[in-house]
Amino acid sequence: MHAREIAVTSSSAVKSGLNARLEGRNESAFAEEERHGLMLASKTRTIALLVILLWQAIDNPGQGLALLSDLFEVAAFAVLGLVQYLAARLRFHMNVLKYVFVFVDCALLALVFSVDWWSEDALIPPALAMESSRFGYFYIFLMQAAFSLRPRLVLWCGMCIVAARTAMLLWFAGRPGATSKFDLPEQTSEAILEAYSNPSFIYLGFWTNEMMAAIIVTVGLAFVVRRSRKLVEDRTAVERTRTSLARYFSPNVVDHLSATDSGLGQVREQHVAVLFADIIGFTGLCERESPETVIALLRDYHARLGQAVFDNGGTLDKYIGDGLMATFGTPETGPDDARNALQSAMDMLGALDVWNAERRARGDKPVRVGIGLHFGPVIAGDIGNERRLEYSVIGDTVNIASRLEQLTRDLNTAMVVSDRLIGELEKSSGDDSGLLKHLSKAGSQTIRGRETAVEIWILDAAAAADTQ
Numbered sequence: 498m499h500a501r502e503i504a505v506t507s508s509s510a511v512k513s514g515l516n517a518r519l520e521g522r523n524e525s526a527f528a529e530e531e532r533h534g535l536m537l538a539s540k541t542r543t544i545a546l547l548v549i550l551l552w553q554a555i556d557n558p559g560q561g562l563a564l565l566s567d568l569f570e571v572a573a574f575a576v577l578g579l580v581q582y583l584a585a586r587l588r589f590h591m592n593v594l595k596y597v598f599v600f601v602d603c604a605l606l607a608l609v610f611s612v613d614w615w616s617e618d619a620l621i622p623p624a625l626a627m628e629s630s631r632f633g634y635f636y637i638f639l640m641q642a643a644f645s646l647r648p649r650l651v652l653w654c655g656m657c658i659v660a661a662r663t664a665m666l667l668w669f670a671g672r673p674g675a676t677s678k679f680d681l682p683e684q685t686s687e688a689i690l691e692a693y694s695n696p697s698f699i700y701l702g703f704w705t706n707e708m709m710a711a712i713i714v715t716v717g718l719a720f721v722v723r724r725s726r727k728l729v730e731d732r733t734a735v736e737r738t739r740t741s742l743a744r745y746f747s748p749n750v751v752d753h754l755s756a757t758d759s760g761l762g763q764v765r766e767q768h769v770a771v772l773f774a775d776i777i778g779f780t781g782l783c784e785r786e787s788p789e790t791v792i793a794l795l796r797d798y799h800a801r802l803g804q805a806v807f808d809n810g811g812t813l814d815k816y817i818g819d820g821l822m823a824t825f826g827t828p829e830t831g832p833d834d835a836r837n838a839l840q841s842a843m844d845m846l847g848a849l850d851v852w853n854a855e856r857r858a859r860g861d862k863p864v865r866v867g868i869g870l871h872f873g874p875v876i877a878g879d880i881g882n883e884r885r886l887e888y889s890v891i892g893d894t895v896n897i898a899s900r901l902e903q904l905t906r907d908l909n910t911a912m913v914v915s916d917r918l919i920g921e922l923e924k925s926s927g928d929d930s931g932l933l934k935h936l937s938k939a940g941s942q943t944i945r946g947r948e949t950a951v952e953i954w955i956l957d958a959a960a961a962a963d964t965q
Contacts, residue, residue, distance in 0.1 A: 531645045532585050535595060538644035539582035542637060543575050577602065595645065599654045602638045607661035611668065622696035623669035632662065632707045639718065646726050648719040655715025659708055666704050677701050764878035769826030770838035770870060770918055771895050772811070773902035774802055774845060776819040777865040795819060798864060801852055805844035809837040814889050820902075824890055827877050835872050835921040839932050842868045842912055846956075866911060869902030872918035897951060900944040908939065908955055916952030 581598050585591055610626050635658045642654035669675055674697045776782065776798065783791045799816055806813050806823040810831075814822040823841065826834035845868065853863040873894035880889045901913040914936060922932070937957045941950035 531647055532591060534644035534646055535585040536582050538641040539578045539585065542641050543578035595650060596653055599638060599642060600657050603657040603661040606634060607665050611665055623675050623699045624696045626665060626669060627699050627703055639715065643718055643722055646722055648723040651719040651722055652715060655711055658711050662704065662707060669699055675699060764876065766874055766876055767826065767830050768874050769824045769830065769890060770834045770872045771898035772823045772838050772842060773869045773899050774821050774866050775902055777867050777906060779819040782862055801848040802845050805841050805848055808844060809841040811837060811841055827890060832925045835918050835925060838870050839914065839922060842870060843932060846911060867902050867905030868912045869898050870918050871898035871901055871915040872921045896946065904942060904944060910955040912956040914954045916954065919954055
């Protein structure tokens with residue numbers, strides 16, 4: 498297997514591991530939101546039932562045991578709601594209990610609709626128990642399940658509702674004396690209307706309509722919950738991608754990449770411009786400063802140089818202590834990559850001129866930098882392992898750019914640019930902005946680690962003086 502194929506395979510494996518971790522984090526986040534949703538739903542349900550309890554106390558025509566029975570039933574559901582709230586708040590086995598609570602709610606409501614505790618007969622007449630106006634109370638539980646943002650819990654709730662109501666139908670249909678339209682001698686409207694006066698008559702049309710409505714509402718609500726969940730997942734993924742990309746790329750490149758499905762980690766070879774910048778004499782500059790002052794200096798320095806990279810469409814590859822590495826032409830190459838790199842270097846020096854004026858006014862030492870630029874082929878892609886990844890470039894071009902930056906000390910200049918980058922600039926876009934007027938040829942230079950000399954350009958004396 499070729500090295501590039503191995504790299505691609507390794508990158509795919511790493512991405513699979515990262516995707517699994519991200520999915521796990523999403524699931525954990527949704528589980529926490531589900532817990533809060535169930536707590537909110539339990540409180541809402543309890544408040545609603547307390548209102549019903551109050552209304553029952555005012556409007557119920559029953560007296561004595563009949564009234565107490567009705568009030569007790571509503572209070573039982575209110576207390577059960579509080580139990581559900583506490584279980585969610587305390588994270589007490591909610592993975593299982595949330596399904597148990599839904600089943601208990603539906604079963605208990607079916608029992609309440611079926612039994613009249615205070616009467617001698619105990620069982621409510623089938624015609625009254627199966628009357629559709631009572632069925633609407635089941636939808637309170639469906640609403641509560643929707644707060645969980647779990648389509649499966651919504652579907653489970655719908656199944657429990659259908660099962661509870663069907664169990665009621667079968668229970669009453671099996672009672673002695675219970676009748677339905679199939680027991681009528683004639684299947685006429687008059688016969689059915691007359692049968693309505695019989696408290697043991699069960700109108701099956703009620704149950705059929707209820708089941709159809711319950712199934713349709715359950716499935717529809719499950720799809721709505723799933724869609725809401727998907728929208729949150731997609732939005733989270735986009736924001737995570739944008740946040741990750743913003744570490745590397747200029748805002749316009751972030752907008753472009755976040756709108757595409759192509760990954761960053763695909764390993765490939767491409768021609769880019771590489772820029773290294775480093776503070777000259779950093780140790781002496783900070784040897785008597787406090788750690789807080791040094792960190793503040795680096796933050797100001799990185800902010801100014803990083804902005805120059807972003808303003809010119811570059812990729813901030815990494816900060817390296819008091820230096821940085823940037824590339825131009827990643828993740829996608831363009832005709833102006835060489836020009837953008839050189840313009841970014843000029844902007845860095847200009848930003849440092851302004852900053853140094855501020856530092857001198859405060860009595861601080863000026864900051865001097867060395868910048869090296871080169872253009873050539875690199876290997877670009879994700880580098881690292883599952884726990885830590887960086888989008889970066891590697892290759893001889895990177896090494897040469899780093900060596901050119903180090904050469905600024907020997908040549909006493911703020912910038913060293915390879916002739917290869919200058920040639921690419923002139924070939925692709927020309928010197929329409931007059932960048933080359935600040936540079937002068939400095940011949941061939943031998944750099945450490947290479948046998949072949951590199952033709953270079955340096956910042957001319959006048960421009961270099963401005964940076965001191």
